[in-house]
Amino acid sequence: MGVRSLGYLRLESNDLDKWKAFGADFLGLMPVGDGDFESLSFRMDDYPARIVVSPGAQPGMTALGFEVLDERQLALLVADVEKAGIKVTAGTEAEAAERKVTGFAKFNDPGGNPVELFYGAVLDHVPVRTPLVSRFVTGDMGFGHAIISAEDARATFDFYVNVLGFIERNTMKSPGGTTWFMGCNARHHTLGVTPMPGPGRLLHFMVEGATLDDVGLALDRAAKQDIPMMHSLGKHTNDRMVSFYVWSPENYAVEFGWNGLKVPEPVPVYEITDGAFWGHHFSPPPQPAG
Template sequence: MGVRSLGYLRLESTDIEKWKLFGGDFLGLMPVEGGSAESLYFRLDGYPPRIAVSPGAQDRMTALGFEVLDERELAGLVADVEKAGIKVSAGTEAEAQERRVTGFVRFSDPGGNPVELFYGPVLDHVPVSTPLVSKFVTGDMGMGHAIVSAEDARVTFDFYVNVLGFIERNTMRSPDGSTTWFMGCNPRHHTLGITPMPGPGRLLHFMVEGETLDDVGRALDRAAKYEVPMMHSLGKHTNDHMVSFYVWSPENYAVEFGWNGLQVPEPVPVYEITDGAFWGHNFTPPPQPAG
């Protein structure tokens, strides 16, 4: 029993119009209609929208959506989360319909990150159309991975491993001595990362993976075409061996477009990395507000 994959991200943005270009024209996701006329919805594959962006008074993640097997498994996880002292609320039928899932619950993890556990995606059987990308690597591995923050990263890491069933893959120690944990829940090397930062937990980074190296190259071309600000140049990671580059989203999330990420079908011993990249991934700070 445990989380199966990262199913979706729900975001609020103070400038939702920028997401039309960023999500569709740059990332190559498929824009679709959804339950709210004011929101943007993007598909990557045969699932319902994997990313939903709604207008908001601040830039923030409103849900990190993890898929579980079925209603019975969801009930078991709810009991485990409540035993850990965390209050869980059931989503309404209208909210489930808007997410196009059969049922879901919500709670905040120990770091303060908003989490939803869902089961039963409602499929519309309309083939996905991503003409800018040959195919996104999803399936049983979900939409990709995400990195979030927590003031007490160790406690939050323990919650994901001991309560939600994640498996530790590797760690990385920062120069200040703090540790970032990378965890998996399926063959994708990592689905979630937890890094220590002051204040309430928040989304720092998410990744989508293309099926071919050409998908990465063409995405680089689109980043230049649309003047999407670069964060990390093309490089290869030491932990999941992914060849990728990063850009800054409209809200300054680190968004990675990658290829050929390491898959770990069976548990392997954990390890610590001392550098994030074998080569490349040179850093550029986020753009500063005008004025």
Template sequence: MGVRSLGYLRLESGDLGKWRAFGADFLGLMPVESDSGSLSFRMDDHPARIVVSPGAQPATTALGFEVLDERELAKLVADVERSGIKVTAGTEAEAAERKVTGFARFADPGGNPVELYYGTVLDHVPVTTPLVSRFVTGDMGFGHAIVSAEDARAAFDFYVGVLGFVERNTMKGPGGTTWFLGCNPRHHTLGITPAPGPGRLLHFMVEAATLDDVGLALDRAAKYEVPMMHSLGKHTNDHMVSFYVWSPENIAVEFGWNGLKVPEPVPVYEITDGAFWGHNFTPPPQPAG
């Protein structure tokens, strides 16, 4: 059956204060403090979708992909190990910190940190997101992520052949082919693009329920001087109307609305441009001094 959704993202940052302002005041997520000193953000009934922990250097420590149950996790772990990748089981304490029943971790062929988990532990505390009418999540997870891999083809083969993702579309660029992969009705949950060096998180997306949510988020970006990465535009592959900003660690973050749903298999296709209109690029801010 394979992966069902992107359930959570875990990061490390040297400045949790900046992330609190970015996640709560700009993105409109609900911040939740933890005993470990990490800062968690909720957007729905899931206990945490984004967790930022203290760290000396910015880092992505986990892309958390949800699977159906314990048996499905065991099957996927065996499949990953047969592919030649070492898998480590999460401890009970680590599972409790993530508020899941069980999980396993490994590095994908590009070096990106992956966690497969099952059994989200719900605390039944209503989520409060007063700046956003609603985030589009549910069985599609919290959004999507784009990662890099030096051998993007090997990473693509792994996610499709081992973890059960479905190819949605491709786009050729100067460095090679980028693949967009789905695992539920959301057009894509994962993108893989070629880049030299170890794999890394390039951007993640959250989807809001209304166009007004996007417009109000644009106003907040201006109010709080959040650096813009792509202006408002509409994508050619998932038809999402969105804009991008730079996070405190210069990860691109997309805030969008009305992404394409693909409930049934459709033939794969190639796009030759990323946007029907808009999405004009601004490079990341340079460090002071």
């Protein structure tokens, strides 16, 4: 038994004001005060903050947090990661309290992406309020999915499948190489790895609304708030999700989707030759002023 879901993302940004509006007023997440008044924390369900954005000179992902079953499973996975030749550091009590988890361990995957394995989310039992979104699709599928890069994407893919227990769902070839999409629960994919020179980094994350209206209303909010579009409304070929993408304040791709394919049992892997049945027309990121 390996990773169960994507539990959280921890990011750094040099413009928290933009992220405050982006997270709450556009995505519809619930801002919460988790004790670190320098950071922004956002809930979407009964779990602690799923996205935490802290101030930083260089925007980037500081943690890709994956949930495991319990303390025993964490210890087994840590041992497997160490056998793969990767140094693992145990999270301190203070760091665990900051994340509102019982325990966790951290390391860099073979591509250089910062990973945290955690167990025992600490629930405060305060009902989540997301008045702009009917409900986010989370539960045992976690908060959504993320796409990361790696210079050696094959080695990174092998690590997630052979060490952390992910299941390959599909691939897609491009001039830059092969992108792998992987699942760890019924959500079609929780993680994707794509080849790119340099240290690994976050390229894209997705949140899923419970209704098509959630997507349409988010599309309206993006237009009203002048949030730059990345991909127009469309439907994916691999997970069948109807979605659109915007550029985050740091120019991550952020997808807001609905009705993603569920894969409750393993199915044969396949390759896709196009990312969308229709739509998802691309717009480049906004250029810096001046």
